Amino acid sequence: MLSIEEVIHIERLARLKLTDKEREMYRNQLNDVLNYAAKLDEIDTSNVPPMYHVLPVSNVLREDIPRENFSQREALSNAPLEEGGFFVIPPILGGEE
Amino acid sequence: MELADLTAHELLELISKKELSPQEVVKSCIDRLERYESKIKAYLFIRNPEEVINSVKEDAPYSAIPIAIKDNILVKGLPNTCASKILANFIAPYNATVIERLNKRSFNIMGKTNLDEFAMGSSTENSAFGPTRNPWDIERVPGGSSGGSAASVAIGSAIWALGSDTGGSIRQPASFCGVVGLKPTYGTVSRYGLVAFASSLDQIGPITKDVTDCALLYSFINGYDPNDSTSLNIKPYIYSPLKGDIKGIKIGLIRELLGEGVDPLVKRCMEDVVKTFEDLGAVVEEVSLPHISYSVPTYYILAPAEASSNLARFDGVRYGFRASGKTAEEMMSNTRGEGFGPEVKRRIMLGTYVLSAGYYEAFYLKALKFRNLIASDFRKVFERFDVLISPTSPILPFKLGEKVENPLEMYLADICTIPINLAGLPAISIPCGFVDNLPVGLQIIGPVFSEAKLFEVAYGFEQATPFHKKRPQLGGITNGV
Amino acid sequence: MEYEVNIGIEIHAELLTKSKVFCSCPVQFGAPPNTLTCPVCLGLPGALPVLNKKAVEYAILTALALNCKINRNAIFHRKNYFYPDLPKNYQISQYDTPIGIQGYLEIETSNGRKRIRIRRVHLEEDTGKLIHSGGRITGSDMSFVDFNRSGVPLLEIVSEPDISSPEEAKEYLINVRDILIFLGVCDGKMEEGSMRCEANVSIRKKGSDKLGTKTELKNINSFRAVERALQYEIERQVELVSRGKEVIQETRHWDEKNEKTVSMRSKEEAHDYRYFPEPDLVPLEIDDAWIENLRSQIPELPEEKYERYKNLGLTPYEAKLLAHDLELSIFFDRAIKLYNNPRNIANWLLVDVTKELKDRNKAITQTLLTPEIMAELLLLIDEGKISGRIAKDILPELIDKGVSPKKIIEEKNLIQITDTSALLSIIDQVLKENAGVVEEYKRGKEKSFMYLVGQVMKLTKGKANPKLVNELLKKALG
């Protein structure tokens, strides 16, 4: 059974601010799904190789040729906050409180 | 029958014979919009009708046949919300490769269609902007996640549409809305410009009124794209008129997909399907894929894991919704907490958990092994069969709100479509019957790159049955609400 | 109590490709903010990475030069962590199959040559740049983000903790940098951030077989800083341990101004990168043909040059200076083909030429001096056509104008006077004018002789062949 502490740890890793109500809900629903996923323990897969790609392709490479792309305008076109060509965000470490 | 009820190939023929002026089709679709969109809510964004009409060019036939685009496929200059608050104000600054391809033929976009937020869901109820309703019964869901695209084609507010399919998101809504939907072989249609849900499973595909339109539209969007490393550099599918001769082909009926959990009425339809195929000279045998029953748990580990990473970029720094916060980190967490809806957060939590330290082997790695087992089941079976068939959905279109309380139950309903994505195979869903005026879908599955064969088999069935001609009783809608 | 030190170094080197590692945006420095971006390196929805072949080849080249084994099947992983300068909030990197593994590099230490093992060499993408209002991360009220650097190819080179002193650490860094520069894959400028370094340090009682608790040092932005930061951190740890205290495993920040390392624990968080294979990229298959082709492109590296130069008769000191300077060594190698006296050339390059270059602060390739000119100049001296003095005098002109020394000395007629009769008459004159000095000489005052020579040279504006003047003067004085 997933503990609330674990839920809070995951929430932090995923940068998702949750309410207590949400935490409780996801705790239960995640448990349901994870218990159901235990179905995968029914067979021994120790000798089965994992399948990373469905199609056998390798070495898809690009030549090293530069191409101009977005103008500064286009790059910032969806920016929530911008100034002097930069994206602007709150400070990394909080200012002195 | 109005123009909006016809298929693209029918309309193109009329236009080429000069039997109708190109703009009339667009006008007919706009008329459908005005009459029914307020009830169906298939669209999240509709282009200005004048613009759509003026985009029709005499020398470009496809500009006369309006297309609807799922709102997770980027069209430069148009909004792209993925039905999420977190992208509510996002304007796409570039075109998806499939859109570039359609533009070469001057395709005329009617609008961007509704979906489950970030394509996570099977009912289009998980849209931050409200659900889409099923044109056959507006009390019911149109399926999902491409519910808006399927509904718009069914009701005729677009002649055809593009959707995306990660675990059934094209086929299941096509089934629920009584239209045709193709999930192509992984790697045949570029994913560049498709907002990623689960990169190793996502494919863009057509949603149309019949198989011919499906083959036509697929021929326009498939092919190698250097901007997508997982796109295959192989000879693309080129459309040629379908014959539908399926005499002697070997069809496998997947036993595990007719077991418990499948609505008896759906089973009944499948019995008729088998009979129809046999009448057409095909050989139908039951076949077992031993690991297919592990598809759902496998999928609900892999897809959320990839999604938790794919959706990390929505953080309020460069685009989209931004919540307040004293520090950058606080801003990011608040943005994501407020910007994502319940189902998306649920899957991000699940995916983050199964990838986190100590659980990777137990969940993610194990799921990759099952993915291998499931794929090889199919490989073996295709040594003996040309195609496989199953219901597209074990259940009929359900009522809005009926399943929202129980995510797991909703997940289980994806059992027929999920294995195909896990194995990277192509599969098409076509109408195969009606129960109380609700459509039932048949899924036809082929080996990789067998789209041409799928079209032939599907076309053979379609021409022998009346279902693809049936249209929802739109009048009923106006009385209905 | 005696302690022994274990230092491991992690280098991040920006590769000199023309375009970024997963998109075609140009790699450039100093461009206006956010003018070198595209959907891919801005982490826009729907964008997908496509791997740059050149970046892969630079990684393989470097791995080979560092004596690594090459992973025939290398795949990319996603390293998941949130930071505002990381557009996708995951970094495409490598995890359990880096391009190069189990390499080594040999360095000179106070007690002989030493082998530093290299754990891994892998390819990844750089992040954007954060600028904090007020210039400092603490107390700033907002931050600015520029994504021009986002997606620039980075090579990560991780050593085993085989380094046992700050001096060795610096030596190791310099050696790696020079290899990168000689391979032409990175410009190695630590101060400009194109080569960055982090170090983990631990101490243990001499003879103890398990490593002590390590701390990680960040923000080391110069070779000087490497030495000082490590020196400080080692002393700090020794001081702790000898007081019976524990070293805490943590990341510490090198504070250049106050010359000390400070704990970053405040900013620390439980790291869980949730690595998983990047589904948007396909595996790399590196076959022998590809590897051998690249191996054949590896130029002569500083170590080999050093050995070769010593065999040419250069002192170890001269050999090292030349071998580690790409431009000078290339110039030297071409010059010795034209003029067969390596020591002489080395001497000129390392003393006179180097001084002139310092004055101009230019690399030799940025001047007009060529090996041909150099050789010609030294030949003129050997042939006695000009004195070393005059050669030094005209060197600046050769460097700035790139003209032939022959021409200059003809135009300015600086050719030595080797014509006896001409010199004799001048000597006559000198003797007459300095009868007094001649007297002193004859009374045995040796110094007077040099004075007279000086007078001759003066009248000939230094062009007289000194040897000849000596002879003739001696004769004349009987």
Ligand SMILES: [Mg+2]
């Ligand atoms: Mg790194």
Ligand SMILES: [Zn+2]
């Ligand atoms: Zn870019």
